[in-house]
Amino acid sequence: MKATRKSRGERTPARRRRGFTFIEILVVMIILALIAGIVGTQLLGQAEKAKADSTKIQIRSLASALDLYRLHNSTYPSTEQGLSALLRQPSVGSIPRAWQGPYITGNKLPADGWGNDFLYTSNGSSHIITSLGADSVEGGIDLDADIANTDF
Numbered sequence: 001m002k003a004t005r006k007s008r009g010e011r012t013p014a015r016r017r018r019g020f021t022f023i024e025i026l027v028v029m030i031i032l033a034l035i036a037g038i039v040g041t042q043l044l045g046q047a048e049k050a051k052a053d054s055t056k057i058q059i060r061s062l063a064s065a066l067d068l069y070r071l072h073n074s075t076y077p078s079t080e081q082g083l084s085a086l087l088r089q090p091s092v093g094s095i096p097r098a099w100q101g102p103y104i105t106g107n108k109l110p111a112d113g114w115g116n117d118f119l120y121t122s123n124g125s126s127h128i129i130t131s132l133g134a135d136s137v138e139g140g141i142d143l144d145a146d147i148a149n150t151d152f
C-alpha cells in the first residue's frame with residue numbers, strides 16, 4: 001500500500017489550530033482598559049493631593065521666613081511690600097532699617113503646587129498667606145478650596 005499525500009488545502013480533522021479567538025482577545029483588552037482606568041484615576045487623585053500638601057509646606061516655610069523678618073524688623077512686610085520683601089529689602093512703604101535678608105533661598109518666590117503665586121495680606125502685626133487651590137479661583141471645595149496659613 002502506498003501512502004497518499006493530501007493536498008495543502010485539506011486538513012486532518014484531529015488537528016486543530018491553537019490560538020485565541022478575536023472575542024477572547026477583545027475581552028482581555030476590555031478588562032485591561034477597566035483596570036487601567038481605575039488605577040489611573042487613583043494615581044491622578046494622589047498627585048493632586050500631593051500638590052495640596054506641597055502648598056501647605058510652602059505656606060509654612062513662608063510663614064517661618066516672615067516670622068524671622070518680623071524678629072529683625074519689629075513688623076511684618078506690608079501688603080504693598082508683599083512677599084518679595086523676603087528676597088530683597090523693600091523700597092516702598094516703611095523701609096526696614098534692620099533688614100538682614102534674604103530670608104528665603106533662591107532668587108524668586110516659591111509658587112503653590114499648581115504653579116500660581118501666593119496671595120499675601122498684612123496689617124503689620126499679622127499676615128495671611130493664601131493659595132487659591134487647584135482652580136485658581138477664590139473659594140471652592142476639596143482640591144479647589146483655598147489654602148491659607150490661618151487654616152492650620
